[in-house]
Amino acid sequence: MTDTKAIPCSEAVRQLWDYLDHAISPEDQEKVEKHLSFCRRCCGELEFAKEMRAFLATSSAEEIPPHVRERLERFVEGL
């Protein structure tokens, strides 16, 4: 039988990103889920963690300034 003793908010928040990454054990996953089932504030933390991850994931490629592109393409041509 797994130990599903309730965890405090500090512990749940500490594990939220790892929970979203599925990087914690199934037992800890269950504990976080149990905590989220009754803690509205931590559900807010979870939603914000999801928003933050989406924000970071969509910021991966910026525009490359033309002079930089030109210099690097010239470098590759000269290889």
Next chain:
Amino acid sequence: MRRSVTDMSEVGIRDRTKEDFQELVLVELPALYSLARRLVRDGAEDLVQEALLQAFRAFSTLKEEAAAGRWLKTILVNVFRDQLRKRSRTVDERPIGDLSDFSLYRTLVDEDPFPYSDTLHADFLQVFDSEDLREVLIRLPDIYRIPLVLRYIDGFATKEIARLMEAPLGTTLARLHRGRRLFEREMWAYAQEAGLLTKER
């Protein structure tokens, strides 16, 4: 005749040419340059250039064309890691203060920077453009910034990051955890300093 990058899967490893490499670079350059700019404050161009040189020399070892973007990024991270090692033999473990109590979510609720907003947390993220985000990232010590950027912006797996940084998995996980907290604290500090919370929205 030039082959398009999409046709390159049909090209045998031995047949790859400089033109194929040029085609690849053309497609992948923005992502590669963006990664370099998140890793270094100055010298992103030089970092990309060195990575391209090494990638060209190793072009024949690229197994799958579909993985070319990740392959180039991995080479760039390796170059960056080696440069860091040359610069300093010690890991930058500057004290960063107690992060255990900081929650950006709660700080936003308590400080309520946008009193008329129904989507406070989403609105807070939206005030950061790509330059603001870079500024926040660049403020973080390397040991926290690198895993954070690779994991959550460039999508590397944690195990892969541990391998790239030649650090144990547990250490990498701990750095990711502290890095996230530190990143959120710096986001809040930067938003205040840069006047992002008082701009007309």
